[in-house]
Amino acid sequence: MSRRAEAPVPVTQRIYGALRSGIRDGRVPSGSRLDEGQLGRTFSAPRDAVRVALQRLRDDRLVERAPRRGTVVMRGPSRVDVGQLFRVRNLDPTVAVLEVTACPAPPGLFDEQPATTGTVVVERLLGHGDALCFEITFSRAVDSDLYARLSAMHSQDRPRWEASQPLDEYFTETYRAQLGNVAITAEAVECDRQLATLIRIDEGKSVFRFERRLSDTEGLLLEVSHAYFPASANFLEFTEGA
Template identity: 30%
Template sequence: MTSDNPALPGARRLRADRARQVADVLRRQVLGGAYTAGPLPHEDVLAEEFGASRNTVREALDLLRGEGLVRRVPGSGTIVVADKVPHGLNRLQGLAETLHEHGEVVNEVRALGPVRAPGPVARRLGLPDGSEVVYVERLRRLNGLPLSLDLTYLAPDIGAGLDAADLAHTDVFRLIEEAAGQPLGGADITLEAVSADAHSATVLEVPRGAALLMLERLTTLADGRPVDLEYVRFRGDRITMQGRLLRDTP
């Protein structure tokens, strides 16, 4: 391991590097539920476990406190105060399906109706430029707390009956399959970090500029037809993306 001995040249930078390394491992333990039954181990114990100085461990805990995951309680030590729900990337599922073990997902429909598709959206959905699509904007809450803001463009025949559907309690994926008469086949996704704009910050109840996870997803039916293009902004402090990747044998 990298030493954080303050006598070494560049020690201040090295200790900060080590603090991030310690914080990365501790973060996964915290989010994995390792310390839900009690406080984190004492700084001396963590220093021994990580082969780091107590100052480095203290800086690592400061990073986690800055993220809102833990806080120091006088007389009790450092305790976990926040949790993130895991969102799997292995299967194509709606949010309620994915998070059913973690509570109730309720959707607040903020907009629903036909719109003229922007050119790039129409082309992604295999439609002529100028085509109408059905636009849906939903605030999605998990156990009453804002989790994501979903902007969805649907092929017109697929989205035509959504105004009569129970969008508050039903995943769009299920409604798509009912309308299409066939199952979904797959999706192409892109995941990146974005800053919360003024509108997203207000809706998701986060500070403007807060880190969000943006998921762009183009979903196709089993026959390969693209029917659903989504831009989903997740609160970065309430969700973590998880999956298992397999390396293909050449």
């Protein structure tokens, strides 16, 4: 019996989905001009399909018509360097460790650094009061034992105090290197269905996304983590120097 082939995704949806994703994750930056002819060639699509996709993006307030420039990506909330102003409150890391997996590094994650063969991904839920935070951490696979170390660190029988150990101690234990630089940025993003289910808020609500990048003393980026939490939750506190 032959398998029924899946219906192809309509070209308008392909264009819309690709551009929407690129705009939201920053691969198509604010101010970029979206040329109908170029998009048609890129997606092998007629101009009418491109125009419909661009209209949907305008309806989403992701692009706009600019005089003498055509369609351009709107300027959204810019990333803010919050390392000197805020910190995330101490969270309860025992809520749930969802998964620890080894996989290829996501495209673009470590592109500014030498090539890496893979990454170890840790997904977990953290709590503060009644609110939940979803955190996903990408660790550069510096050696064959990294997966085992991270799995052990997040095992259920690990003493609770160790889960909130100082950052420099965590970095040394994980990567066998000294912590050199910590870069933290934050931005507001729209909550999709999967994230909404995890942190128990309505789909489409605004959430804060904190990005933390940890490098060693040689400047090698070894870890990137993203933490998502409701904009209404009191996850932030001023640092003493703010």
